[in-house]
Amino acid sequence: KAGVTQTPRYLIKTRGQQVTLSCSPISGHRSVSWYQQTPGQGLQFLFEYFSETQRNKGNFPGRFSGRQFSNSRSEMNVSTLELGDSALYLCASRAGTGELFFGEGSRLTVL
Amino acid sequence: AQSVSQHNHHVILSEAASLELGCNYSYGGTVNLFWYVQYPGQHLQLLLKYFSGDPLVKGIKGFEAEFIKSKFSFNLRKPSVQWSDTAEYFCAVNQRGGADGLTFGKGTHLIIQP
Numbered sequence: 001k002a003g004v005t006q007t008p009r010y011l012i013k014t015r016g017q018q019v020t021l022s023c024s025p026i027s028g029h030r031s032v033s034w035y036q037q038t039p040g041q042g043l044q045f046l047f048e049y050f051s052e053t054q055r056n057k058g059n060f061p062g063r064f065s066g067r068q069f070s071n072s073r074s075e076m077n078v079s080t081l082e083l084g085d086s087a088l089y090l091c092a093s094r095a096g097t098g099e100l101f102f103g104e105g106s107r108l109t110v111l
Numbered sequence: 112a113q114s115v116s117q118h119n120h121h122v123i124l125s126e127a128a129s130l131e132l133g134c135n136y137s138y139g140g141t142v143n144l145f146w147y148v149q150y151p152g153q154h155l156q157l158l159l160k161y162f163s164g165d166p167l168v169k170g171i172k173g174f175e176a177e178f179i180k181s182k183f184s185f186n187l188r189k190p191s192v193q194w195s196d197t198a199e200y201f202c203a204v205n206q207r208g209g210a211d212g213l214t215f216g217k218g219t220h221l222i223i224q225p
Contacts, residue, residue, distance in 0.1 A: 003154075004154075033212050035213075042215055042216070042218055043213075043218075044215075045212030045213060048212050058212060100145075100157070103154060
C-alpha cells in the first residue's frame, strides 16, 4: 500500500511569492490534514479536510489556505510568502481508526 | 485550548539504558494520545496510541506508554534502548471523536551513545 505522497519535496521561493503544495493520501483515506514544522514552534496544525470540506483550521493567517479534490488529493497554498514561512510542511491522511499517517513533507525555503 | 508538554528537550543515554520520556497534556475532555517518532531524514511514524481500554499500551520496537488520567500524563518507556533509537520523539493529543487536528509537544531529541 503506497504511503502519503507529497510534492514537491524541496522548493525555494522569495518573499511575496506564493506557493502550492500537493498531497496524495493513502488510497481509501478520505481525510487529509496539514501541519507546519519549524525548529522554534515545532509541529503546528494548519487545517484538515474531509470529503472536500474543511473540517477544522488551526491558528494561522488567511494567507494559508487549502482545498481537497474529489479523489481526496489535497493542496495547500501560501500567498505573499514571508521569511517566517520557511518550514517543513507535512501532510497526513487519517485512517478509519483515527490514526494519522504522515508524508515525508515539503521543505519550503523563503529567501 | 489543548496543550502538550514534553519535559525533556534533549536526552542522551548509553545503549542498554532504560528510557522514560515525560508527556503531560492539558485538556478537559476525553482524548486520544499518541507518540510519534521521527528518525533522521525520515517521516513521522506512529510508535503507539491510546484510545481507550488498558492504560498500558505497547507499540513498535519495544516501546510502551502508560496513560495516567489523574495526572494527565502519557509517558513513553523502553527498558533497554539501542543506538538505532536515536531520533526525535513527539507526544500528541486530540479530542476523541472530534475533527480537530493533533496538538503536538515540542519534541524530545534522544541520542543514544554506543
